[in-house]
Amino acid sequence: MSPTSRTPQRRGRRPGAPATRATILKAARRSFAESGFAGTTIRGVAAKAGVDASLVHHYFGTKDDLFLAAMELPVDPRQVIAPAIAGGVEGAGERLLRAFLSLWDDPEISPVLVGVVRSSLQPGGERLLSQGIFPVLVFPVGEALGIDRPDVRMPLVISQIAGLILTRYLIGLEPIASMPADELVATFAPVIQHYLAADLP
Amino acid sequence: MSPTSRTPQRRGRRPGAPATRATILKAARRSFAESGFAGTTIRGVAAKAGVDASLVHHYFGTKDDLFLAAMELPVDPRQVIAPAIAGGVEGAGERLLRAFLSLWDDPEISPVLVGVVRSSLQPGGERLLSQGIFPVLVFPVGEALGIDRPDVRMPLVISQIAGLILTRYLIGLEPIASMPADELVATFAPVIQHYLAADLP
Structure with a gap:
């Protein structure tokens, strides 16, 4: 994540890919923790992260993929x-x-x-x-x-x-x-x- | 435990058996939690409880017995x-x-x-x-x-x-x-x- 993308005063377009990925992952982790795997949807994670659901699919694939990505293992x-x-x-x-x-x-x-x-x-x-x-x-x-x-x-x-x-x-x-x-x-x-x-x- | 034995202003002799048992058990639980089984001694528990070691033996038997008593299972x-x-x-x-x-x-x-x-x-x-x-x-x-x-x-x-x-x-x-x-x-x-x-x- 670049220092620029962390500044809280940013405006307009969402920051670049790494920050968006991180924002989605954070939202996903919160959702898995609070609502469980069954209660988590790609759409809900996207809403929490303030991005479009298609972007979550684009970065992470299926809900299974997102779940494993949220665990941050170095391998699948x-x-x-x-x-x-x-x-x-x-x-x-x-x-x-x-x-x-x-x-x-x-x-x-x-x-x-x-x-x-x-x-x-x-x-x-x-x-x-x-x-x-x-x-x-x-x-x-x-x-x-x-x-x-x-x-x-x-x-x-x-x-x-x-x-x-x-x-x-x-x-x-x-x-x-x-x-x-x-x-x-x-x-x-x-x-x-x-x-x-x-x-x- | 009788109401009398719980009053903090008591003096002289230690209260009767149930309160002493409870005091010893509390000391034992603290010792097992803080020092582990190996680091706990009957003598140390007695000192923590302010009673003589022979009284701990009298009520609870060996250290194994005391450990199991501290778990408060309804059976041995x-x-x-x-x-x-x-x-x-x-x-x-x-x-x-x-x-x-x-x-x-x-x-x-x-x-x-x-x-x-x-x-x-x-x-x-x-x-x-x-x-x-x-x-x-x-x-x-x-x-x-x-x-x-x-x-x-x-x-x-x-x-x-x-x-x-x-x-x-x-x-x-x-x-x-x-x-x-x-x-x-x-x-x-x-x-x-x-x-x-x-x-x-």
């Missing part, structure tokens, strides 16, 4: 997950876990994700997960893999991944916190695969 | 877990899960436990788990079952139980949040049993 997690899905359900537990670790073990990305999880675990914060991250990032994995009962299996996968996030990244429980990626994969991938593909009770 | 979770351990490692996954559910699905106990978990997931709060609940309640289970590598297996069990707590009780993720106990046991007990007894990588 969907691009990291996509190759893990492409191989089909066989071995998907291991590939998904490796994709997961490539994001969560990245020292630039991990603190952002830890922050997201911490806020989502406070009372009322669960909407960020149930209305945002799960439908945008997690449930599409089950659909893309073509597994039966993705509505049951993906929550089971989430339960084990959530426990891994908690022990490894939030509370630092040893030996999980310091396990090398290969050992983590050898330990947890069979359970993820079980939830993806084994008979359900 | 160790007594709930004990029968699940007694049967040995075979079937322990199922028995432990049923003991777990009998506590967490109890509408009187659940809110207290949810509160404990929420605080422990805030920055710095993990000591309540790593220095309190795990050594007092969880790790003794592995030792009592006589499993090999309890130092690895119990954290793996914790990872799945933590994910169950998160999805069922903290964020209410369906279908896990509404699953009847029997279906939960059928779903998760094989994974708990796997972590307790299957070959480690």
